Amino acid sequence: MKSAAGYDDHDRARRIDEPPKRSSLGAGGVRRSEFERDRARVLHCSALRRLAAKTQVVEPGSDDFPRTRLTHTLEVAQIGREMGQALGCDPDLVDAAGLAHDVGHPPFGHNGEDALDALAGPCGGFEGNAQSLRVLVRLETKVLDAAGDSAGLNLTRAVLDAATKYPWPRRPGERKYGVYADDLDVFQWLRDGAPPGRPCLEAQVMDWADDVAYSVHDVEDGVYAGHVSLAALDSKEERAAVCDVARSVYAAGSDDLEDVLVELLALPVLRDVAAYDGSLAGRAALKRATSELTGRFTDAAVQTTRLAVGDQPLRRYAADLVVPPRVAAECALLKAVAARYVMARRETAALQARQRELLTELVATVLDRPEALDPLHAPRWLAAGDDAARRRVVLDQVASLTDTSAVSWHAALVRG
DSSP states (O other), X not given: OOOOTTOOHHHHOXXXXXXXXXXXXXXXXXXXXHHHHHHHHHHXXXXXXXGGGSBSSSOTTSOSXXXXXXXXXXXXXXHHXXXXXXXXXXXXXXXXXXXXXXXXXXTXXXXXXXXXXXXXXXXXXXXXXXXXXXXXXXXXXXXXXXXXXXXXXXXXXXXXXXTOXXXXXXXXXXXXXXXXXXXXXXXXXXXTTOOTTOOOHHHHHXXXXXXXXXXXXXXXXXXXXXXXXXXXXGSHHHHHHXXXXXXXXXXXXXXXXXXXXXXXXXXXXXXXXXXXXXXXXXXXXXXXXXXHHHHHHHHHHHHHHXXXXXXXXXXXXXXXXXXXXXXXXXXXXXXXXXXXXXXXXXXXXXXXXXXXXHHHHHHHHHHHOGGGSOTTTHHHHHHOOSHHHHHHHHHHHHHHSOHHHHHHHHIIIIIO
């Protein structure tokens, strides 16, 4: 079998023992590594495919260009793979974590996540990252345990750990967390031997790849769609507004944030986009800016980490990723640009209100009519021991829906 260098049997362990696959021969008759098998499992799972019809920033189908949650995921996996490989991590492991990181996100993006969290108080809350872990270890069906229950995709310990950005359960006053209370058993298994509360290096690489893809590509989509004009940021008032969003929403802590924004906008690749007009030259300039900003942010993290810890191969808990504060501020500012000019548009706010109402009505209706649950979730409803557990089953079902199927279910169950 192909070896994942530097990773031991503990890292490659699966909760349910599986024999080697006879059909897992790759080129030259060499068996795939365990992490290559994991990458293939995530790539072929239904939860990943459904991301093609889930909102990233702009709802799918509203244009022929903006990214969906799936295209975002593929970009995160690619960026993370290259960063991880440069640091000495197993590239297939980081790739698998990137592919897996958003599989639990519900319809309508973060707006849908907020709507479901508002409904999930009686069962402990809803969080996209915790839901992703739940999908990987429980809701996707690949391997069954001895009792006939789903063990999810039965991924290796190292891949599950790498897909866990927030390795802690829900804590008072914190919005982000990585596991629900009723999934703590598998969480404790995957975190065996890990420092409490510290994500592994591969998870940190995936997390930064996510931030980079989110910040750069959402601005690209906004410029292409005509919602973002970088020329508007020549205004001191507009720059101040963007900086306020970066501080309040994305925790940008730089004291000289407006200076950082001015210098970022002065980069030649961004000045070339300021007068974007949709022409061939304009589109080439936009793609060039996207590519160079991605390289700027990822190279800075790799080089700064190397300066801190040296040139040896890094993996698991051998080091932490070091992102220069100024680069982190630049990334937060780009996120703020997308937030101000794309997500905060008046028509977007009205659409999001309708989406939250739709999910609220859908959850209430399925709670009253559990016969609507599909064959995967219906037995779990029957086996649930209390109202909180039954509510979690309904949230699992609704979270699995695409934007399109959520609208269809609502039309059939609520309006029909």
